[in-house]
Amino acid sequence: MTENTSVPPILTLENYESFRTNAYVTIETYARKQKSTLPPGEVAFCRTVDPASALALERLSTKIKNKLNRLLVNADIPGTEMLGRVNDAKDFDIWFKDLVTMNDSLIDGVNASLDELTGRNQKFASSTADIPTSMVAQVRARSGDINIVYSRNITRPQAKFKDKIDNSGAPFIPKLPNKPNAIIPLKLGGIEEGSVYPHPYRYEITHLTYPSFIFEEKEPIQYRPLDDTPLIWVDTLEGLTAMCQKLESSQEIAVDLEHHDYRSYQGFTCLIQISTRDEDFIVDVLELRHHLHMLNNSFTNPNILKVFHGADYDITWLQKDFGVYVVNLFDTNQASHLLEMRFHSLAYLLKHYCHVDADKKFQLADWRLRPLTEEMINYARCDTHYLLYIYDRMRNELIQNSVTTTYNLLKVTLDRSAEISLQCYETFRYDPNGEGPNGYQKLLAKWNFPLNRQQLAVFKALHAWRDNKAREEDESLAYVLPNDILFTLSEKMPDDSKDITSLCRNIVPPLVRENTLELVSLITDAKNSVLNSTSNFDNKPVKTEREIRTVTSNSEPILNSKNIKWVLDTSHPKYNADDYKEKKSVLFGDFYIENGVNETSKKKVSEILSNLTFALPVLPKSISYHSNRTGPQPKPMDENSQPIILPVEHIYVPPEARSTKSKGKEREVVVLSQSISKKRQRLEDDDLIEDEKRLRRYDPYSPTATSSGNRNATISETFEIDGEANDDKDKKCSIM
Amino acid sequence: MVDRRRIQGPEVSVAPIIIKSADKRTCLKDEHSRRRDGRNLEDICPIFLKTGLISQANGSAFIEIRRTKIACGVYGPRQTKIPSFSGKGNLNVEIKFAPFSCQKRRQPYRDAQEKDLSQLVIEALVPSIRLDLLPKSTIDIYITVLENDGTASCLAAAITCASVAVADAGIEMLDLVPASSASYIGGEIYMDSDLAEEQHETGYLILSYMPSLKEVTHILQSGDVDLALTTQAIEQCTDACSKIYSVMINSLLLPIRDTQ
Numbered sequence: 001m002t003e004n005t006s007v008p009p010i011l012t013l014e015n016y017e018s019f020r021t022n023a024y025v026t027i028e029t030y031a032r033k034q035k036s037t038l039p040p041g042e043v044a045f046c047r048t049v050d051p052a053s054a055l056a057l058e059r060l061s062t063k064i065k066n067k068l069n070r071l072l073v074n075a076d077i078p079g080t081e082m083l084g085r086v087n088d089a090k091d092f093d094i095w096f097k098d099l100v101t102m103n104d105s106l107i108d109g110v111n112a113s114l115d116e117l118t119g120r121n122q123k124f125a126s127s128t129a130d131i132p133t134s135m136v137a138q139v140r141a142r143s144g145d146i147n148i149v150y151s152r153n154i155t156r157p158q159a160k161f162k163d164k165i166d167n168s169g170a171p172f173i174p175k176l177p178n179k180p181n182a183i184i185p186l187k188l189g190g191i192e193e194g195s196v197y198p199h200p201y202r203y204e205i206t207h208l209t210y211p212s213f214i215f216e217e218k219e220p221i222q223y224r225p226l227d228d229t230p231l232i233w234v235d236t237l238e239g240l241t242a243m244c245q246k247l248e249s250s251q252e253i254a255v256d257l258e259h260h261d262y263r264s265y266q267g268f269t270c271l272i273q274i275s276t277r278d279e280d281f282i283v284d285v286l287e288l289r290h291h292l293h294m295l296n297n298s299f300t301n302p303n304i305l306k307v308f309h310g311a312d313y314d315i316t317w318l319q320k321d322f323g324v325y326v327v328n329l330f331d332t333n334q335a336s337h338l339l340e341m342r343f344h345s346l347a348y349l350l351k352h353y354c355h356v357d358a359d360k361k362f363q364l365a366d367w368r369l370r371p372l373t374e375e376m377i378n379y380a381r382c383d384t385h386y387l388l389y390i391y392d393r394m395r396n397e398l399i400q401n402s403v404t405t406t407y408n409l410l411k412v413t414l415d416r417s418a419e420i421s422l423q424c425y426e427t428f429r430y431d432p433n434g435e436g437p438n439g440y441q442k443l444l445a446k447w448n449f450p451l452n453r454q455q456l457a458v459f460k461a462l463h464a465w466r467d468n469k470a471r472e473e474d475e476s477l478a479y480v481l482p483n484d485i486l487f488t489l490s491e492k493m494p495d496d497s498k499d500i501t502s503l504c505r506n507i508v509p510p511l512v513r514e515n516t517l518e519l520v521s522l523i524t525d526a527k528n529s530v531l532n533s534t535s536n537f538d539n540k541p542v543k544t545e546r547e548i549r550t551v552t553s554n555s556e557p558i559l560n561s562k563n564i565k566w567v568l569d570t571s572h573p574k575y576n577a578d579d580y581k582e583k584k585s586v587l588f589g590d591f592y593i594e595n596g597v598n599e600t601s602k603k604k605v606s607e608i609l610s611n612l613t614f615a616l617p618v619l620p621k622s623i624s625y626h627s628n629r630t631g632p633q634p635k636p637m638d639e640n641s642q643p644i645i646l647p648v649e650h651i652y653v654p655p656e657a658r659s660t661k662s663k664g665k666e667r668e669v670v671v672l673s674q675s676i677s678k679k680r681q682r683l684e685d686d687d688l689i690e691d692e693k694r695l696r697r698y699d700p701y702s703p704t705a706t707s708s709g710n711r712n713a714t715i716s717e718t719f720e721i722d723g724e725a726n727d728d729k730d731k732k733c734s735i736m
Numbered sequence: 737m738v739d740r741r742r743i744q745g746p747e748v749s750v751a752p753i754i755i756k757s758a759d760k761r762t763c764l765k766d767e768h769s770r771r772r773d774g775r776n777l778e779d780i781c782p783i784f785l786k787t788g789l790i791s792q793a794n795g796s797a798f799i800e801i802r803r804t805k806i807a808c809g810v811y812g813p814r815q816t817k818i819p820s821f822s823g824k825g826n827l828n829v830e831i832k833f834a835p836f837s838c839q840k841r842r843q844p845y846r847d848a849q850e851k852d853l854s855q856l857v858i859e860a861l862v863p864s865i866r867l868d869l870l871p872k873s874t875i876d877i878y879i880t881v882l883e884n885d886g887t888a889s890c891l892a893a894a895i896t897c898a899s900v901a902v903a904d905a906g907i908e909m910l911d912l913v914p915a916s917s918a919s920y921i922g923g924e925i926y927m928d929s930d931l932a933e934e935q936h937e938t939g940y941l942i943l944s945y946m947p948s949l950k951e952v953t954h955i956l957q958s959g960d961v962d963l964a965l966t967t968q969a970i971e972q973c974t975d976a977c978s979k980i981y982s983v984m985i986n987s988l989l990l991p992i993r994d995t996q
Contacts, residue, residue, distance in 0.1 A: 042821035045871055575979045577986035582784035585798075587805050587882070604788070605991050608906070 068095070097498070154368050157286045158264060158474060167265045167471035169429030174200050175323030176293050181300040183207070199424050201300060201325045206422075208328060210414060211303050213251060217399045220392030221277060223354070223385060231381055235284035240291055243274070243281050247298040250276045252305040254387035257314045258367040258380060265474050266427075269321045270367035275384035282380055285321070286370070292322035300327040307391045309333055309346045309383075311417070316425040329417040332387065335394045338409045339401065346383065353393050354386045430467045434460070438467065438477070447487055454530045459490035461526040465519070469511055480511045493523055742835075742844055771926070771933070773802075780916065780928045780976045785897070785987040787904040795905025797987075799897040802930060803885035806893050808901040812875035825870030829857045831879040831894060838884045839931070853891055860895045860915060860944035860954035866908040875907060886931045888917035888940040895944050895954075900984050911946040912988075913953055914980035918943075918969045920961055925969045927976055941966065943973035947981045 011019060047054040065087075158165055163175070171191050179186035184203045191197050199205070234243050247253055254275040261267030272283040272292075285292060298304050299318075306326050308314055310333040318324040336344040347358040362379045369376070398410040434440035440463045444451075451459060466481045473480070485504055494500045497516035501508050512519065584590075769777060781802045790796035793809035800806075816826055831854045835842050857879065865875070877898050884890045895915035903912060919929035919937040926933055929940075939959015945952050952974075957966065 039819070039821040041823055045821065045823070575982045577982040580780065580783060580979045581983050581986060582782035582800065585784050585786070585800055586803075587798075587800065 068092075154366070156263065157270075157368055158268065160286070161268075162290045165264075165266070165474055167474060169427050169471075171195065171197060172320070172425050172427045173197055174319065175321075176200060176296060176325070177323070178293075178296075179300075180297045181302065181327065196424050196426050199325070199422055201327055202422065204300065204302070204327050205418050208302050208418065210328065211305070214305060214330075214395070214414070215399070215410065217396050218392070220389055220396065223389040224278065226382075226385065229278070229280050229385065231280045231282065231377070233282055233284065233377075235287045237288070237291055240283065240288055240294060243283070244294050244297060246276065246279070247274065247295075247304070248301065250298075250304060252277070252307060252388055252391065253298065254307045254384040254391070255314070256309065256380075256383040256387070257317055259313070259317050260366065260368050262366070262476050262479055263368070265470050265476060266320065267317070267476070269317050271372075271380060273380050273384045275381070275388060277388060280381045280385055282377060284370070286368070289321065292324060295322070295324045300325055302328050304328065305330055305391075307332065307387050308417075309349070309387060311420050312423070315421055315423050319425040326421045329421040330391060330395075330414065331417040331420055332390055332394060334416045334420075335398060335413045338413055339394065339397055349390050350382075350386055353390050356382070356386060358382065430464065430471075432464070434463075443483065451490060454527050455490050455493060457526040457530045458493050458523050459486070461522050462486055462489055462519070465522055469515070473511065475511065479509065481509055485509070485512070489519075489523070493527055494520070495524065496520055745841060773930075775928075777924060778927050778972055780979060783896075783980060783983045785900060785983055787900060787987055788991065793901075793905070795901045795903065795907070797897045797901035797904055799893050799900075801885075801889060801893050801928070803883055804890050804893050805882040806879060806890070806897045807882060808877065808879045808894070808897040810875065810877050810898070810901040810905040810907070812905065813870045813873035813907065814876070816872050816874045821872065823868070823871050825865075825867035825872075826874040827858055827862055827865065827867065827877070828874055829854045829861070829877045829879065829898065831857060831881065833881045833884060836883075837881045853894070856891060856942075856954070856956060857895055857898055861898060861902065861913055863951070863953040864899065864910050864913045864946055865902060866910065869908055875902070875905075877901065884931075886917075886929055886934045888919065888934065888942055889928050889930070891915070891956075892917040892928075892942050892944075896980055896984065900987060903984075903988055911948045912981060912984050913944050913946055914977040914984055915942060915944040915954075916973045916976035916980060917941065918973050918976075920959055920965060920969070923962075923965070925965065925972060927972060941969045941973060943970060943977065945974050945977035947978045 043057065047057055171193060173191070174188065174197060176186070179200060182201075182204065186200060232239070232243065234240055256273045257269050258271035258273075259267055260270050269285050272285055274281045274283065283292070299306060305328055307330045308326075309331070311326075311329060311331045315326060315329075318326065332346075332349060333344055336349065341348070341352070350356045350358050359375075359379055359382070362376055365376060365379075367376070372380075395410065398413060402409040402411075428436050428438060431439050434442075434444070440460060443463070444459070462481065463486065466477055466486065469475075470477050470480045488503050489500065492499070492503055494503055497520055500512065500516050500519060504512065763772075771777065773781075775781070784798075784800035786798045788796060789798040789807055790809040793811055795810040796808060798805075798807045813825055816822065830846075831850055832846070833842050833850065835844055857877070861877075867875075879894050879898055881890060881894065892915040895913060899909075899913040903909060917928060918941045919926045919933060920939040920941070921929070921933060921937050926937075929937065934940075937959070939957065939961045941958075941961075942954075942956040943952060944954040955970070961969075
């Protein structure tokens with residue numbers, strides 16, 4: 001940027017680069033200079049203290065103000081005419097905010113134009129014409145790169161569900177229409193609020209007799225190679241029926257689920273992978289959701305073994321979405337614990353038994369995407385393809401490591417798996433006290449930053465709003481308002497929409513953006529509710545067990561005294577100091593006696609008083625000294641022919657040495673070593689200078705006063721031995 | 737490295753075995769509810785308070801309460817070394833127990849308890865000092881405990897002493913801050929307890945109070961206490977603070993009284 005007096009060069013395509021570089025260089029130079037200048041608060045301080053700098057600052061402010069006002073005029077941006085002028089510092093903040101908003105809208109406009117140019121204008125695309133696309137983003141994680149597959153423009157699968165999704169938290173009622181393989185018939189009735197519906201297959205699982213083939217140590221059946229195994233995509237009722245027939249004739253089947261929980265409050269299953277010894281099936285459960293209860297035929301058949309890995313959540317998902325239950329389960333995760341393996345993940349098992357490196361890429365994929373990519377399908381089938389072989393190997397190992405009667409690892413595995421299959425899916429209502437798995441208590445405990453009462457109230461309000469919104473819109477809590485933004489908002493307690501969006505930094509959650517006004521009023525209400533409440537606690541009177549009478553010496557009530565006296569009224573104490581004073585010191589004995597006032601205190605007080613008289617143009621008559629005292633005398637003004645220069649630092653000046661007339665006292669000052677403090681200097685008499693060369697004369701009122709060389713960097717004690725004749729007290733020592 | 741500047745005790749020392757007769761317990765009060773030194777439960781000890789002990793310091797005070805002896809020096813306001821700007825003054829308190837001050841010899845090094853107590857003194861004094869009149873300045877308060885007769889009463893005495901010393905330094909304050917302590921022993925409140933009484937306490941309360949403004953600047957309570965007992969203790973401590981206040985004023989007015 002050139003001087004403001006000359007015309008800035010016309011910006012053309014050619015000189016843009018150099019222009020921009022110059023601008024950046026200038027800004028950077030000034031920014032760097034900023035670091036060594038005054039800290040921001042200091043400016044106001046300097047302005048108050050030094051009139052010269054105040055003037056300079058004023059001139060600088062005016063210059064800046066004029067530049068700002070001309071900035072927009074010169075830039076000639078449409079819409080800037082609406083911006084007010086900067087008249088003083090108060091206007092600047094508003095002006096700046098407006099400028100930033102305008103800047104943002106300009107940039108948005110540029111972006112929109114660019115989008116139009118490249119043909120990606122989203123404004124006019126209709127939702128049906130949108131092709132669901134999936135993109136892979138690489139994220140660096142501790143174990144290497146993870147690919148996050150995220151999808152845009154996916155229509156909500158929940159819209160196609162025949163069963164209405166109920167997020168209210170009403171007790172979950174099992175969905176199965178009939179109960180195959182039942183010993184006890186199905187009984188579905190109403191249940192009361194707050195309780196969990198009993199497991200429909202509870203009796204069957206607890207009284208299960210495992211088929212004998214499980215307990216036999218057999219040669220593991222090798223898995224078929226991947227390309228040799230038929231992969232069957234099931235998305236029609238016929239396909240499902242055919243698959244179920246095949247499952248019912250198998251002895252063991254391996255199962256895995258893929259579940260989506262970001263764009264749904266309770267989450268829903270997207271995919272079921274099933275493998276038999278010969279084939280792999282992938283079931284598109286988004287299409288076949290309400291038919292999948294057919295799986296119960298095989299899943300609840302006690303003679304067919306179902307192999308899962310990490311079934312804890314799978315079991316509840318099967319219940320929640322399809323009403324499918326599992327009887328006769330083998331969980332390889334539990335087996336790996338009992339076999340005391342190093343790691344318990346499926347990836348480890350695959351590596352250990354099959355020497356297959358599991359592809360970690362699609363761990364965080366969005367499985368709602370249809371059609372699924374080739375890679376995703378492949379990844380999905382691998383989860384179950386090898387599982388039956390792994391089960392074979394682990395079963396053998398469990399049997400080998402067991403002692404049948406006392407230490408039966410296989411039995412324990414099956415028992416634990418059965419326990420897992422007995423889990424029931426539970427729904428929860430929002431708990432205003434923050435208890436429960438989604439309650440705020442847990443979240444608060446994890447967050448290290450302490451919240452004050454206002455922030456806590458805002459936090460609770462936002463937490464409740466988030467849960468409510470999530471249930472209403474059927475989105476997950478993380479989609480509505482991620483935890484970190486929740487805490488930022490609770491901490492900062494923004495007052496208006498702009499603050500909220502700025503606090504969210506890059507990504508404003510869509511539901512937050514839609515509801516900023518609601519959020520603003522929520523936050524303000526929460527803040528005010530705290531201010532209005534008078535007590536910290538619930539206003540319940542505290543019951544004390546006994547009444548205790550306060551014993552005080554004064555009969556007046558202390559704490560509810562209405563007579564508030566003048567603050568500086570030193571006669572206020574109701575008590576006479578003599579009653580509570582100790583007249584003699586134990587440590588100092590007779591040295592400090594009641595009426596013996598410390599000489600140095602006296603001197604200090606009188607020195608302050610004499611300084612007062614000196615500073616005033618007229619000698620006040622009220623402060624006078626007893627003439628018979630040989631104590632300090634103020635130095636009369638007419639003696640001093642030089643102009644009064646007040647000392648810059650607070651120098652201690654014993655009054656005796658100040659006067660030009662020597663009193664002839666013998667006053668010996670022995671300075672053992674010099675003190676580092678600049679504040680206090682011992683004054684010496686003129687007579688002593690010839691004797692002691694170290695001692696310098698210091699006359700505070702002379703402009704040529706030499707501050708002495710008493711600046712050695714040794715810290716030590718200074719002893720002053722006072723041999724004043726008029727002082728018939730004992731020698732005094734100044735210690736420390 | 738061996739510390740050659742001080743005379744250390746032996747590295748390993750074993751306390752002598754003293755066989756105490758079981759029935760001989762310290763009786764803290766007799767039939768008339770008078771304590772071992774003749775006071776009532778609610779009485780405070782006489783206070784010896786003197787200013788101007790340390791001539792180098794801007795302000796200083798020395799306090800003796802029963803056996804507790806504390807000297808305090810105030811330096812300031814002086815320039816803060818930190819370059820960043822602060823609109824208010826800083827208050828810096830360093831409390832130090834002399835190695836001979838307690839029953840058991842203390843290490844000469846600054847330990848956690850001293851840091852803790854320093855922080856408490858700061859909290860008690862800050863509301864009373866006009867720090868907003870002293871930008872970019874620091875007030876340094878150095879408290880030396882020469883003899884410690886009960887931690888609670890020692891802390892209370894330290895606060896009192898520091899407050900007087902700050903006033904002695906001529907630093908503007910809203911009011912002096914006396915502090916008093918009370919012990920909860922056997923369901924009763926013993927004001928200004930000493931070391932022996934402290935062994936039997938189930939809790940204590942230290943209160944710092946500005947009598948002219950009728951405001952509590954700092955309150956510290958420890959132990960398992962009944963709510964009614966706490967309320968009573970607060971009232972008694974406030975009363976005691978008013979008494980101590982009169983002594984503080986008396987000690988500050990002394991030098992001026994004599995020179996006029």
